[in-house]
Amino acid sequence: MKFALRIATAIMLAIAIFSATIFQASAQAGTVVVTAQVLDFQNGYVFITTGDGFRVSPNLAVVAYNTAKPAGPPQPRQYARMTFDPAGTVIKIELSNSKIAAEGDLAAVRHFAIALSTPIPNPDLAPRTSISPCSNVRPGRSVILNITVEVPPSTPLADTIYMTSDQSGWNAQAYRLDRSDSLHYRTQLKLLSGTVLHILFDRGSMQSIQVGQNGIEQTPYPICIADEDAQTFTKTIYHWADQQAGASMPIPQTMPTPYNPAPFPNLPPQPRPTSAP
Amino acid sequence: MPPRARTLSAIACLAAFLAAAVPVSVPAQTQNYENAYLVAANFENASLQNVNFQNANLQRADMEGADLRGANLRGANLRGANLQSASLQGANLQGAILRSASLQQANSQDTIFQNANLQGANLQSALLYGADLRGANLAQANLFGANLQTANLQNANLVDTNLAGTNLLNANLQGAQRFAVRMQPVTHVMAKRPITATVVTKPRAVVKKATAKPKALAKIQPVKHLTVAVAPARTPTPTPTPIPAVVPLPTPAPAASPALLAVRSAPTPSPTPSSSPGPTLIRLSANRVAFFYDRFLVEADGNVHVHTSDGMTMSGDSFSMDLKLNRFLLAGHVHLQNSSGSQDGAAVADFLEFNRIYFVPLTRASQSATGIPDRWTFIGGDFANPAKGREMPGDTFYFPDLGNAKPYIIATSAVIGSHSFVRFGGGRFDAGEGLGAYVPVPSYYVNFSTDQHLGDNSLAGANYDATWEFAGNANAISALHFRYDTVNKTYMAFEQHLSGKKAYAVFSLNPMTRPSKFWSLLLSDRPSDRTQIRTFTQLHTFQFGLKSPLESQQVTTVQATQALSGSFLQANYQFENFSLLPLGCYQGHCTVPNHPSSLFITGQTFDHPLTPYFDQDARIWAHLTYGFGFQHDSLGLQTLGGVNYPTIWQHQLGFEMYMPNLKFGPDLSIPTKYYAINASFEKQRQWNSTPHYIDTTQGKISLSKILNRQVLAYLDYSVENVGDIYSGSLQSTVYPGFTPIVNGISYPGYQAFHGIATFRTLSLGVNYSNGGNVAFNLLLRKHTDFPAPIPFFFQFAQPDLLGNSAVQNYLGQPPYDATADLRLRINPHMSIDIQRTYYFNYSNLRWSPQFVFQVLQ
Known part of the structure; x- marks a missing residue:
């Protein structure tokens, strides 16, 4: 009996040791790791930029991502590598001020997020009938914007055409266009997707800005940069404000010139004394 | 050749150019864009009749008004x-993805939309008479006011479609799915067949009243004539939105924490952009406020305080x-x-x-000592009734x-006017435009x-x-400009802007720190959308500081x-x-008494196509100009035959025609595979009260070719003829040879010049x-002028500071010139442009007097 008891104790001990090993292994296997950006850390919760708040363990380890040394409490904007235990509690946060490689799936930890109210759908997020290319754009992608404008045939051949926009505080000479033939000018810009800008074209000053076909000032054209490799924008300019129907507004800081009824302003007087300069 | 004959010859040559170009546009009529990549292409008002866009x-794409x-x-x-407003009559849109497309007022008569995906499309007021919409997905489409008379909507998906005001006379709605269709008042519905199997089958029925039943929305009565039916407005069924995974709730929902009362405008039912009369002001202070100009971002960290103009105060760590x-x-x-x-x-x-505020609160009214996170949405400024748990x-x-x-600016505070301005206080800005100076x-x-x-x-x-x-x-900006140009060197200027809804004013003093000062005032008023008055006044003074001017x-x-x-006039x-x-x-500094x-007063017609049936780019457009007026100077404008003329009356008539872009080549859908020609011709005559x-x-004609994604070249030829014609013997008096x-x-060649000059310019440009x-432009020009x-x-006509000439053509312009222009973007905020011209040693002139150097921001 005593022997049997000893055997049974040994077996139970072996089972206990085996179980503990198995459970520990499964516990480690149950942890989830994700990377995210910190929104807030307070009152036993860490919030990430998805808006989700997660309960943190009382024994939370906060370390620097690069050095693994203990770090201060998480701050907004910091990037974090967070380790969740199987119960959904954050047990470790590794912090970095620079972006860290993406790891894990945030959707996989969404069910650990704590929220008092039951989620309800938001009708605002239903698809809209907007035709704006920016309505569903993924911002931040570098996009080449090809701009081509057709100028009025009266545009002097040697004139420079510029683009002005609200992105440059309506600086009349912010973007210079290149002539592509006698009626067209073009330029290429690199802009980030999601950018919305309003533009107009001019010949170097706001006095020589384009006007509409009816001679009245032109409303700026809106452009939205969508998330694609390249985008094109083409417009026709009908008139310049300083150059309408044979009349012109003076350009700032050009001294007024007296009316000269002759069409050749630099006609030499006749006969002209001659000498080399 | 006499000058007049030379002029006629030049005109005839150009006309021949244009005439020769016309037949080339014929193949453009049958354009083929099959499988073409035309994302965001501009086909505005284009004539695209019978064009093949299959699978394109x-x-x-902008096809507004396109035919x-x-x-x-x-x-x-x-x-x-x-x-x-596009005309889609008879177009085959079978299987086309028209999701979110705007077909507002489009003429889609007899168009085949079979199986087209029109989900969310805006078909407001579209003429869909007889259109084949069999199986089309019209879910959430806006058909307000659309004419669907005799349209075939068999098996079409009309879930949540807005059919308010729609004319469905004789439309075939057999099998169409219509769940929760929005039926606003003034709906014309006359269905050939029932909308669903549960609806009474009667030919030519009219909706009298919408019922609450989900599948039978209309009670249909037989009538002989179309009548206006009034249906009560229905609340739209919420769009099925994916609900996120259920979040475990640790505690029962407690009472809400002390709510903030409404301080903003009344709640708005939908998230349409608000059009408030003035900007919302946000006053921000923090340990560090940074502004990133290229992305228009204001970032603040440390002890952040935010006050909004509607009375809200917020604090936090980062903004x-x-x-x-x-x-x-x-x-x-x-x-x-x-x-x-x-x-x-x-x-x-x-x-x-x-008008949406999304908030992640920590609700302290619960049993939890630390508070429980939640998600609240304040809609339209209603802080008393947050929408709790609403998806964000x-x-x-x-x-x-x-x-x-x-950052471009680092400060400790800022005032932000939504959609208009931001003003930083107490900081520093990057004068090096990205260099961190x-x-x-x-x-x-x-x-x-x-x-x-x-x-x-x-x-x-x-x-x-x-x-x-x-x-x-x-509505106002006060600015100091720190400037450099090759004439005034470094100097400062001041500028004041004022702007309202219809009017604006600009005042400037430039250069402020040089004796030659220009005081300018610009005023503009637009009393209506069709009228504009602008004035420009400039005072020039030569004065040291504000001492008595020596010139004015x-x-x-x-x-x-x-x-x-x-x-327009x-x-x-x-x-x-x-x-x-x-x-x-x-x-x-001596005065000039003039x-x-x-x-x-001038008038100009709009551009009208002379060849309306040609392809949009190959059309020839034309407009007329006319005007009359006078010039006056009491000291005399011109002396002719011993008579001094203090006033000269003038009237003028002119026309201009041009062809913007005629393409030809093996594949007109690929820019590198076609050539483009454009040409223009203008003629103007100005009569003067003096006898001339x-x-x-x-005339101009140019041929351009895009060689690859980066390089483009063009060849341009222009002829300008200027004739100053006096009556009789006066010609040789004014212009003696x-x-x-x-x-x-x-x-001796100049002996032939009697007031008629011809300027011919051949240009080759590469960019x-x-x-x-990086952008590089090279322009080579050869002038063959008379007089030589x-x-x-x-x-010599000097170009201005930026290399632009005040006159296009002038007597004695160098026969050859070459202009190179290099533009480099040195950081996200700034480009440098360098330009210089070489004149091939004409009149001992090799290079233009100086480099044209410009910083573009």
Whole structure:
């Protein structure tokens, strides 16, 4: 009996040791790791930029991502590598001020997020009938914007055409266009997707800005940069404000010139004394 | 050849060019865009009749007003395309993706939309008479006012479609799925067949009343004539939105924490952009406020305090605002406070544009000592009744990834006017435009409004201009300019802008720190959308500091424009005082007594196509100009035959025709596989009360080719003929022929010049651009003029500071010139442009006097 008891104790001990090993292994296997950006850390919760708040363990380890040394409490904007235990509690946060490689799936930890109210759908997020290319754009992608404008045939051949926009505080000479033939000018810009800008074209000053076909000032054209490799924008300019129907507004800081009824302003007087300069 | 015959010959040559070009446009009639990549292409008002667009990618293409009659759009992707007012009659859109496309007022009569995906499409007022919409997905489409008479909607998906005001007379709705269709008043429905199997089958029925039944929305009665039925407005069924995974709730829902009372405007039912009369003001202070100019981001960290003009006070750890998207985020130990209450939380995001505030509160009223997180949405400023648990947009609380970008401005406070300006207090700005060379300033203003008049300037061009906008608000800017140009060297200028809804004013003093000063005032008023009055007044003084001026001149121009239905009229009045000082000389600066004035009233018609049936780009457009007026100077404008003319009356008539872009080549859909020709011709005659008239005739033709993504080349030929024709023997009196002798060399060819000149220019241009970072332009020109240029005889027309010539053609222009222009983007904020011209040693002139150097920001 005593022997049997000893055997049974040994077996139970072996089972206990085996179980503990198995459970520990499964516990480690149950942890989830994700990377995210910190929104807030307070009152036993860490919030990430998805808006989700997660309960943190009382024994939370906060370390620097690069050095693994203990770090201060998480701050907004910091990037974090967070380790969740199987119960959904954050047990470790590794912090970095620079972006860290993406790891894990945030959707996989969404069910650990704590929220008092039951989620309800938001009708605002239903698809809209907007035709704006920016309505569903993924911002931040570098996009080449090809701009081509057709100028009025009266545009002097040697004139420079510029683009002005609200992105440059309506600086009349912010973007210079290149002539592509006698009626067209073009330029290429690199802009980030999601950018919305309003533009107009001019010949170097706001006095020589384009006007509409009816001679009245032109409303700026809106452009939205969508998330694609390249985008094109083409417009026709009908008139310049300083150059309408044979009349012109003076350009700032050009001294007024007296009316000269002759069409050749630099006609030499006749006969002209001659000498080399 | 006599000059007149030469003129006629030039005109005939150009006409021949145009005439020869016309037949080339014929193949353009049968364009083939099959499988073409035409994303965001511009087909505005284009004639695309019978064009084949099968399987083409036309995403976001602008086809507003385009004539698509008979076009084949089968399988084309028109997602987000603008087809407003386009004529789609008979077009085949079978299987086309028209999701979110705008077909407003489009004529879609008899168009085949079979199986087309029109989900969310805007078909408002579209003419869909007889259109084949069999199996089309019209879910959430807006068909308000659309004419679906006799349209075949068999098996069409009309879930949540807005059919308010729709004419469904004789439409075939058999099997169509219509769940929760929005039936607004004034709905015409006459169905040939029932909408669903549960509806009474009667031919030509009219809806009298919508019922609450989900599948049988209308009670149909047989009538003989179409009548207007009034159906009660129904509440739209919420769109099925994916619900996120259920979040475990640790505690039962407790009572809400002390709520903030409503302080903003009344709740709005939908997130449409608000159109508030003035901007929302956000006053921000923090340990560090940074502004990133290239992305219009304001980022603040440490002890952040935010006060909004509607009385809300917030504090937190970090703040981020996208000025263009008009939304901000405050995160980290957030505390919200207004006069009625307060609430703590983790983050708050205010979408000002849509009157939505998204908040992650920590509700302390629960049993939990630490508070429980939640998600609240304040709609339309209603803080008393937050929508709890409501799903939020995915990027609500996202911070922008700034990488290693250097801020343009670093400050400790800012005032932000939504959609208009931001004004920083007590900081420093990066004078090196991205190099990190920070200069302290007491304040800095940045305007980002869409009001271009706040950027309207009255300053002349400069090689470099650094602007410090030191004060301003939504309607005004005060700025100091630090400038450099090759004439004035370094100097300062001051500018004041004022802008309202219809009017604006700009005042400037430039250069402020040089004796030759220009005081300018620009005024503009637009009393209606069709009328505009602008004035420009400039006073020039030569004075040291503000001492008595040694010179003073003034010019004022008043310009009034009136738009008409197919043309516009413009009156220009200008008067000048060449000296405002008493006659005499002041330290070597002598006065000029002239004070000329002029008035001219002109009219110009809109461009009209002379060849309307040609392809849009191959059309020849034309307009007419006409006008009359006078020039006056009491001291005389011209002496002719011993008579001094103080006033000259003038009238003019002219026309201009042009062809913008005629393409030819093996594949017109691929830019590198075709050539483009454009040509223009203009003729103007101006009659004067003195016995002469001036004829100006100009023709241009150019051929261009895109060689690859970066390189483009063009060849351009222009002929300008200017004739100053006097009656009878006066011609040889005004323009006597003579042989100039310059440096001992005689030029007998000039003897033939009697007031008629011809300027011929052949140009070859190449430009290279690598996506906005580097651009290089080379322009080679050969001038073959009559009279031929004579070295050292004619005055050389100097280009301005920026390399532009004030005149297009002039007597004695160098026979050859080559201009190179290099533009380099040195950082996200700044480009440098360098230009110089070589004149091939004409009149001892090799290079242009100086490099044209310009900093573009």
